[in-house]
Amino acid sequence: MKRILVVKAMVLGAIACSISAAGIAADINTQRAQDITNTQQNIQGTEKHDAVQPNWMDRTDIKVGTQSKVGAQVSVETLQPLTHYDENSKSVLFVQGGIGRGGQEHSASYYHGYNEIWYPYNPATGKGDQRYMAEKYEHTKSLGTVANVGLGYRHLSKNEHAYVGVNAFVDRAFSENANRVSGGLEYVSGLNEVRANVYRGLGSVKSQSDMIHLPPSYFTFDLDGGAAYYMPHESQKVLSGYDVSYARTFKNARWARVHATVYHWNGLSMPNHSDALLKTLEVGNSHGWKVGTTLQVTPHVSLDVGYTSDSKDTSGAYGFVKYTLGTSKFAWHGGKHSDDAITNARARMLDKVERSPLTIGHTYEEDWYVNPNDHL
Incomplete structure (x- = not known):
C-alpha cells in the first residue's frame, strides 16, 4: 500500500x-x-523621431545656380516651426524666410520719333546717329536683392499618409522698392504632391515722364534754331499671377523627385505716345510650364535641374546646387534610399514651401522730336 x-x-x-x-x-x-x-518599437520610434529633423540646421539651405536670361542667383533659406513638433505631432505652424539675389524683371523698350526718325547716341562720334525706323527691344534680368517671409500651417491625416497645408507670404525687391503678397494651398498624399499659389503685386503702376532738350552740338547737321528733344516715359508694376505644380517621390529612391509646374502672369500694358506706329507697349503677359528633377546627391548637397518654356520671356534651362547646413535623411550617396518607419507625408511636414520668383514688368519709351528749320 x-x-x-x-x-x-x-x-x-x-x-x-x-x-x-x-x-x-x-x-x-x-x-x-x-x-x-x-x-x-523603440527602434522605429527613434527612427521616426530622427526623421522629423529637429535640428534647425537641417532646414537651412544655401542655394547657388543660374537660369537662362536671368543669370546667376544665390540665396539663403530657412524654415523653423513655431509650435512644438515631434514624431507624435499631427500639425505644425511654421515660419519660412529667405534672402538673396533673384527675382525677375521683364522689360520692353520702344524708340521712335517724328516721322519715325530718332537719334541714338553714338559713343564713337559723340553725336546722335539718325535712324529712320522705330525699334523695339525686350530684355529679362535679375532684380538684385530680394527677400521673403511667410507663415504656414500643415495638418497630418490620422494614418499619416497625407497632409493639407496653407501658407501666406510677403516678397520684397529692395532696389525697385516693390512688394508682393501670395497665398498657397498644399496637398501631399502618399508619394504625390499638389500645390497651388496665387500672387498679387502691391501698389498701382508707377509711371514717370520727362522732356530732355538736346544741344545743337549733339547732331551732325545744323538745327538752325529748330526744336530738338525727346521724352522718356517709364512704367513699372509688380506682376500678379498664379501657378499649379505636381511632384512625385519614388518609394525605393526617396532621394529623387520629379516635378512639373504651369503658371500665368498678368502683364503690364501701356499706351505709347504721339503718333507711334506701335500703339501699345506690353510686357510680362505670359504663360508657360516648367519641368525638372531634384536629386539629393549626398546628405548635404542636392541638385535641381530643369527647363522652363515661356510664351514670351524666360524659356531655357536652369540649374541649382543646394547645400544644407545640416543633413538630409535620404540621399543617393551616404543616406537612406527608402524607409518604412515614416511616411512621405510625415517626412515632408517641414519641407520648404515652393513658390515662383517675384516678377516685375517694366516699359520704357523714347518719343523723339527733331525738326531743323532748314532740314528735311
Missing part, C-alpha cells in the same frame, strides 16, 4: 513539475517576444 502511494506521489510530482516547467517556458517565450516587440 505504501509503495502504491509513493508511486502516485512521484507521478503527481512529475506532472506538476512538467506543468510548472511549461508555464515558465511560456512566460519566458512571451517575455522574449514582448522584448523583441518593444525593441522594434
Whole structure:
C-alpha cells in the first residue's frame, strides 16, 4: 500500500513539475517576444523621431545656380516651426524666410520719333546717329536683392499618409522698392504632391515722364534754331499671377523627385505716345510650364535641374546646387534610399514651401522730336 502511494506521489510530482516547467517556458517565450516587440518599437520610434529633423540646421539651405536670361542667383533659406513638433505631432505652424539675389524683371523698350526718325547716341562720334525706323527691344534680368517671409500651417491625416497645408507670404525687391503678397494651398498624399499659389503685386503702376532738350552740338547737321528733344516715359508694376505644380517621390529612391509646374502672369500694358506706329507697349503677359528633377546627391548637397518654356520671356534651362547646413535623411550617396518607419507625408511636414520668383514688368519709351528749320 505504501509503495502504491509513493508511486502516485512521484507521478503527481512529475506532472506538476512538467506543468510548472511549461508555464515558465511560456512566460519566458512571451517575455522574449514582448522584448523583441518593444525593441522594434523603440527602434522605429527613434527612427521616426530622427526623421522629423529637429535640428534647425537641417532646414537651412544655401542655394547657388543660374537660369537662362536671368543669370546667376544665390540665396539663403530657412524654415523653423513655431509650435512644438515631434514624431507624435499631427500639425505644425511654421515660419519660412529667405534672402538673396533673384527675382525677375521683364522689360520692353520702344524708340521712335517724328516721322519715325530718332537719334541714338553714338559713343564713337559723340553725336546722335539718325535712324529712320522705330525699334523695339525686350530684355529679362535679375532684380538684385530680394527677400521673403511667410507663415504656414500643415495638418497630418490620422494614418499619416497625407497632409493639407496653407501658407501666406510677403516678397520684397529692395532696389525697385516693390512688394508682393501670395497665398498657397498644399496637398501631399502618399508619394504625390499638389500645390497651388496665387500672387498679387502691391501698389498701382508707377509711371514717370520727362522732356530732355538736346544741344545743337549733339547732331551732325545744323538745327538752325529748330526744336530738338525727346521724352522718356517709364512704367513699372509688380506682376500678379498664379501657378499649379505636381511632384512625385519614388518609394525605393526617396532621394529623387520629379516635378512639373504651369503658371500665368498678368502683364503690364501701356499706351505709347504721339503718333507711334506701335500703339501699345506690353510686357510680362505670359504663360508657360516648367519641368525638372531634384536629386539629393549626398546628405548635404542636392541638385535641381530643369527647363522652363515661356510664351514670351524666360524659356531655357536652369540649374541649382543646394547645400544644407545640416543633413538630409535620404540621399543617393551616404543616406537612406527608402524607409518604412515614416511616411512621405510625415517626412515632408517641414519641407520648404515652393513658390515662383517675384516678377516685375517694366516699359520704357523714347518719343523723339527733331525738326531743323532748314532740314528735311
